[in-house]
Amino acid sequence: MSKIVLEVEGLRTSFFTRKGIVKAVDGVSFFVREKETLGIVGESGCGKTVTGMSIMRLLPEPGGKIVGGRITLNGTSLLELSKREMRNIRGCMVSMILQDPMTSLNPVYTIGDQIAESVRMHQNLADEKMITNEVVSSLRLLQIPSPETLLKNYPFQLSGGMRQRVVGAIAMCCKPSLLIADEPTTALDATIQAQYIALFKDIQAKTDVAIIFITHDFGVIADMCHRVAVMYAGKIVESASTSEIFKKPQHPYTRALINSVPRLDRKDDRLYSIEGQPPSLMHLPPGCRFCERCSDSLEICSKEEPPEKNIGNNHTVSCWRVQ
């Protein structure tokens, strides 16, 4: 087993608003190893992105606060660092790719400048040539054709897929040990999406980087991830290896999610969808959070929260139905 890069224990993140406290992430624990990809999957508003942002310690201010838990990256406890120490870690030890490549590059700087900014901040390279070398090698890693000519281009001259590669190059240029990818393929079309995922597998093979892949698409998970954590209303309801979760999904929510993926080998008239809406994160029900939408809930489900059970093979589920 390779070493654990990131360990998150009982992470709780809340937003303090005028209307009340929104518990966006409520006691989430997981870990990622070197060379491993963990998929975090769930519908909009379930806390996937907030989990990623909490690891980066980049919650929207004012309002967003990490209220509990521990985040350990390469042995350093991130929540105990000062702002300045955290800035040195960001972009260097841990990096992130955002969803929309159209807006995540600054329109007034060239591609070369934008990647070099991160190199300049984190690596003590005195020589301009060495910086350019780093930038070019980072663009190469992302398999960008003729990187030298691209350096002087502005973002608007590139296509969406190319821009997302540049964003990847910015994230990878300081060789982070953890990369958080927040729906990096959502804004890309299907063929480019497949290329991008293949690209990340290649990068992982070359650099040993651990990846947290945040998505709502089980199809992408099957392609990309070694392990999966399914999130619902701020909690991880089920986590297992990818093959295990596709073979034996235990939580009714996981099953429903897998059923909602369109399939070519089945002739369905309509796509499967889950009835109802997730509970308000401000007024959480006392029992299981999925209870209201669950097709086979028990009496206990609406009264008590199900504990996390390990059913072997590192497969954990929180559901009263699972014995």
Place this chain on the structure above:
Amino acid sequence: MEYLRDINEAKIEKRMELRRKFSRLMLIIPVVILALLILSAIFAPLLAPYSPTEIAMTERLQPPSFLKGGSPKHFLGTDSLGRDVFSRIIYGARISLSFSLIVIFITGTVGTILGIISGYFGGRLDSFIMRFTDVALSIPAILIAIILAVGLGPSFKTIVIASSILGWSGYARVIRGEAMRLREVDFVAQARIIGSSRMRIMIKHIFPNVINPLIIIATMMVGLMIIIEATLSYLGAGIPPPNPSWGAMVNDGRNYLETAWWISFFPGFCIGLVVLSCNYLGDWIRDKLDPRLRRL
């Protein structure tokens, strides 16, 4: 149908060509006017036939040389003290133009800094700065200038202070709005992801993206500043005599409007020219900087 479409395309093509030519002309004219005025302000001692303050009572109120009774010695005539209007306009350009440039530089800098800080940080700091801006916007600059002129005595410094003390508020409002919009854009999040500090984000990422509105406001302000200077001088709170400034010259000629209109008319005409030129230039820059209009 195909045939009809061809005709329309040709027509549109022609019209667009005309429009392009026209817009180029509309750019060349103001640029030439401004360049001439700035050059004449710089080289005033070489260009002006007389000293702007030289009094010649024997030659007072002479009409411009191209009018009946005008002497060829004074191209634009003389004022009530026999001073050459042409020379005074050339020297006056120095004061009027340098005044507006200095004030625009000061107010633009202060307004941009406050606007970016206010918009980027938001929250209580934003409310605090914006309340100050509201107050500054609500006080008429002329009033402050008159009060200051009484307190400090009318001088170039006084009107610069008076105009700058409130002038930043317009910039601050607009820039703050831009900064608020920009801080939610992903490239700012991206900058934080790679570990940029707030200071760095404001200088390297927000500022270059607010330069467009900044340039547009600044060009619009040139005209306004000349008008403010003229108004203050006209009210006697501006540049003290005998120094020439366009506004003060318009004021000087007030009593002679019926008999010697040229004393007021020519400096007034220059004010109009500069204001118009700057506004056209500002419009043009705005169109050029807007990516949606750039391709047309």
